[in-house]
Amino acid sequence: MTKYTAKPTDAQGFVHYTPAENHTWQTLFNRQMTIMKEYACQAHIDGVDKLYLKANAIPQIPDISKHLMAATSWQAQAVEALISDQDFFTLLSQRIFPVATFIRVPEEVDYLPEPDIFHEVFGHCPMLMHTTIADFIEAYGRYALQAPADQLKRLSRLFWFTIEFGLIQTPKGLRAYGGGILSSYKETIYSIDDTFPQRKPFNLLEVLCTDFRIDKMQGIYFVLHSFEQLFELLQGNTLQRALEQACALSDLPMRYKE
Ligand SMILES: [Fe+2]
Numbered sequence: 001m002t003k004y005t006a007k008p009t010d011a012q013g014f015v016h017y018t019p020a021e022n023h024t025w026q027t028l029f030n031r032q033m034t035i036m037k038e039y040a041c042q043a044h045i046d047g048v049d050k051l052y053l054k055a056n057a058i059p060q061i062p063d064i065s066k067h068l069m070a071a072t073s074w075q076a077q078a079v080e081a082l083i084s085d086q087d088f089f090t091l092l093s094q095r096i097f098p099v100a101t102f103i104r105v106p107e108e109v110d111y112l113p114e115p116d117i118f119h120e121v122f123g124h125c126p127m128l129m130h131t132t133i134a135d136f137i138e139a140y141g142r143y144a145l146q147a148p149a150d151q152l153k154r155l156s157r158l159f160w161f162t163i164e165f166g167l168i169q170t171p172k173g174l175r176a177y178g179g180g181i182l183s184s185y186k187e188t189i190y191s192i193d194d195t196f197p198q199r200k201p202f203n204l205l206e207v208l209c210t211d212f213r214i215d216k217m218q219g220i221y222f223v224l225h226s227f228e229q230l231f232e233l234l235q236g237n238t239l240q241r242a243l244e245q246a247c248a249l250s251d252l253p254m255r256y257k258e
Helices: 019-033 042-050 061-072 085-093 117-129 131-146 149-164 185-193 204-208 228-233 238-247
Strands: 075-079 096-100 167-170 173-176 198-201 220-224
Touching (some): 019 117, 042 117, 061 075, 061 096, 061 117, 061 131, 075 085, 075 117, 096 117, 117 131, 131 228, 149 204, 149 220, 149 238, 173 185, 204 238
Parallel strands (some): 075 096, 167 220, 198 220
Antiparallel strands (some): 167 173
């Protein structure tokens, strides 16, 4: 359930945002840009640049699609505020990224559980300009569409701890690439600097056995050493074997900072 509703698009796919909505974007964008260099991976920084994301106005989906298509053959598509898993996986498998068109109200500028356009476009779309991530997300969507129902909960954890809340070790130090982190100012800093959360080397089985909450900053992050690690998971039957194994195991305990 969400209190938000999608903003309608016109015949050209454009949304007419109010000055107040553009101002919320500007606040979020400017604040995030002050910390990107120290906290975001280079692929995300480059993606923001190549998508021509700017502070002054909420980007329009047709413009995002044009740049995504040229770089990695992805597109963005306006959707309702929340869509079903089936619709989500179908779109990903077609290299279409669903984008909720609303933006959070000023009272929720620091945190909201629903994905708004700042989360979708600033958090996720820059990484879709990166070939390996773009291919991984498509393959994930295809895999999820045919996965048995009893494996879906565990499979969702793979998306959560990578595309939403993933960290990567780089020559410059630990950096965020997950859209859930990079669309939250507080969690961007917390994910890298705070002493509470665990930061573990990415381990597929452990990821599949670790549950998550959407209403708190994460207590654990999994750290890649390269994006190729993700794509390799979807080759052969590595993921299938790990899911079968995970379904026979108990979940690891969750931990969150109160
Ligand atoms: Fe997301």
